[in-house]
Amino acid sequence: FGLKIVSENGLFYQISSLNPNEFEKISQFLSSKLNIVLKKQEISVKGKNQGDLSLESSSMKFNVDLGTSFEVPLKDICRVSSSKSEVGMEFHQNTSAPISLMEIRLQVPNESVQRLVQQLSSKADVIKATTDAIFCQSEISCLTPRYHYIQEGNN
DSSP states (O other): OOEEEEOTTSOEEEEOOOOGGGHHHHHHHHHHHHOOOOOOOOBOOSOOOOOEEEEOSSEEEEEETTEEEEEEEGGGEEEEEEOSSEEEEEEOOOTTSSSOOOEEEEEOOGGGHHHHHHHHHHHSOOOOOOOOEEEEEEEEEOSSSOOEEEEEEEO
């Protein structure tokens, strides 16, 4: 089993691969010393890719049936993008881990796309790119194809 500890300021810590026999010991210790009651939560491992997405104070949960399929800390999201019925999330690169999650794309109903993007952008650690052009060249003539282009460079 795993243990998830949520602090008062919304941060959470997860410990996985604990022995199921230790649940009672940990539960009794936390109950007697810290007055904390452990709750059991089901984890969905059915492999379905259709469910409910919920945003909590510091995490995004994907629930399938009655269990949580996966959970992502919102502080790990660095960029949110959208198209007609899709929301894409890119994550901060973890250079210390050999394998890390880089991107998730979710298909959502058309009417929910902008609302989800706004909620994710407000709660996540999204990088706001604001740059000024180093140079700007307008009306550049090109022989093939015969169009005019504007060229800009950013630092």
